[in-house]
Amino acid sequence: xxxxxxxxYSRPQVLASWAELSALADDDGAVMHGHILExxxxxxxxxxxxxxxxxRDSTNPSSSAAILSETWSILERRRHLxxxxxxxxxxxxxxxxxxxxxxxxxxxxxxxxxxxEAASSRWYPSLSIAAGDKIRTWFEFIVAASVSRLLGGVxxxxxxxxxxxxxxxxxxxxxxxxxIFEIEARDADIQKYASPDQQDDSLDVLGRWKxxxxxxxxxxxLFQCATGENWKTHKPGQPSMDLWRAYxxxxxxxxxxxxIPFTLRERGELADVSIRHxxxxxxxxxxxxxxxxxxxxxxxxxxxxxxxxxxxFDILKGDEISAKTDSGAGGVTRKKPKAHGK
Numbered sequence: 001x002x003x004x005x006x007x008x009y010s011r012p013q014v015l016a017s018w019a020e021l022s023a024l025a026d027d028d029g030a031v032m033h034g035h036i037l038e039x040x041x042x043x044x045x046x047x048x049x050x051x052x053x054x055x056r057d058s059t060n061p062s063s064s065a066a067i068l069s070e071t072w073s074i075l076e077r078r079r080h081l082x083x084x085x086x087x088x089x090x091x092x093x094x095x096x097x098x099x100x101x102x103x104x105x106x107x108x109x110x111x112x113x114x115x116x117e118a119a120s121s122r123w124y125p126s127l128s129i130a131a132g133d134k135i136r137t138w139f140e141f142i143v144a145a146s147v148s149r150l151l152g153g154v155x156x157x158x159x160x161x162x163x164x165x166x167x168x169x170x171x172x173x174x175x176x177x178x179x180i181f182e183i184e185a186r187d188a189d190i191q192k193y194a195s196p197d198q199q200d201d202s203l204d205v206l207g208r209w210k211x212x213x214x215x216x217x218x219x220x221x222l223f224q225c226a227t228g229e230n231w232k233t234h235k236p237g238q239p240s241m242d243l244w245r246a247y248x249x250x251x252x253x254x255x256x257x258x259x260i261p262f263t264l265r266e267r268g269e270l271a272d273v274s275i276r277h278x279x280x281x282x283x284x285x286x287x288x289x290x291x292x293x294x295x296x297x298x299x300x301x302x303x304x305x306x307x308x309x310x311x312x313f314d315i316l317k318g319d320e321i322s323a324k325t326d327s328g329a330g331g332v333t334r335k336k337p338k339a340h341g342k
Contacts, residue, residue, distance in 0.1 A: 005123035016074040040064035108305035109293040116261040143259040146291030153210035160199040170198040189246040202238035221257040257281040
């Protein structure tokens with residue numbers, strides 16, 4: 001197992017993601033229920049230190065056994081929620097990889113989103129995302145791949161930096177985007193309201209929901225992708241729906257959407273975030289995962305994600321070795337590492 005997260009370690013939702021992360025670190029990886037319990041007890045973070053039988057019993061809600069029981073229940077709910085979109089299999093004693101998801105290249109998008117959550121939530125001091133890290137752009141491609149599969153309609157990433165075959169100016173880029181969806185851009189309003197040096201006006205991904213067909217009346221979702229640790233309060237009003245309703249002549253209703261690599265499953269979390277982001281549709285980590293982005297991302301993005309994930313996993317493995325050296329504890333919970341992607 002990787003070391004227990006330094007931040008929010010008392011939340012079973014976080015511990016469930018920690019177990020997922022540990023199972024994804026090596027090809028054909030597995031995590032054992034008993035090893036997780038041992039790690040929780042060895043951490044001395046829970047009510048297991050007095051030696052009292054009650055402290056080691058799951059009937060004590062503060063004990064490691066009780067925390068693990070709730071964590072396992074959360075993993076079971078994720079299995080039920082995501083179905084075959086979840087790259088893992090769960091039994092009473094193990095968390096393992098699906099047969100078709102045993103190598104990193106088959107779970108690169110899923111693993112990357114989970115690593116972003118770990119880094120931006122500061123689970124480990126050694127794990128961070130530097131300014132300018134391309135993972136923020138790659139996350140937009142992951143979201144686009146997921147949204148395309150979830151909504152079934154035309155989907156396009158729009159955020160900067162733009163591909164070389166896109167127009168060089170914002171007005172022309174908006175026209176190009178509108179043309180992809182076979183709708184009209186309002187050139188006069190774009191010239192009137194957009195700043196001269198505008199890049200994307202905070203629109204990262206645009207998706208249309210296919211309702212049997214994609215004729216008039218189908219809804220559009222305008223996504224802001226947020227990966228930073230201050231995502232809850234950063235740019236809650238972006239993209240500006242008033243501006244984008246001026247830029248484009250939509251032939252169906254348009255809605256604000258927020259895509260984040262964080263797992264929002266505590267009671268009231270999704271509703272709170274939606275309200276704070278102007279009643280946005282919220283796509284958290286699990287909802288993005290339900291769209292199976294690993295089955296939709298371009299091969300070039302997949303290769304980049306694999307290399308990025310390997311680098312971050314190596315950092316965490318260094319922490320794991322240091323923790324074992326410091327404590328003298330055993331309990332390796334993953335299978336013998338194999339070469340990634342093979």
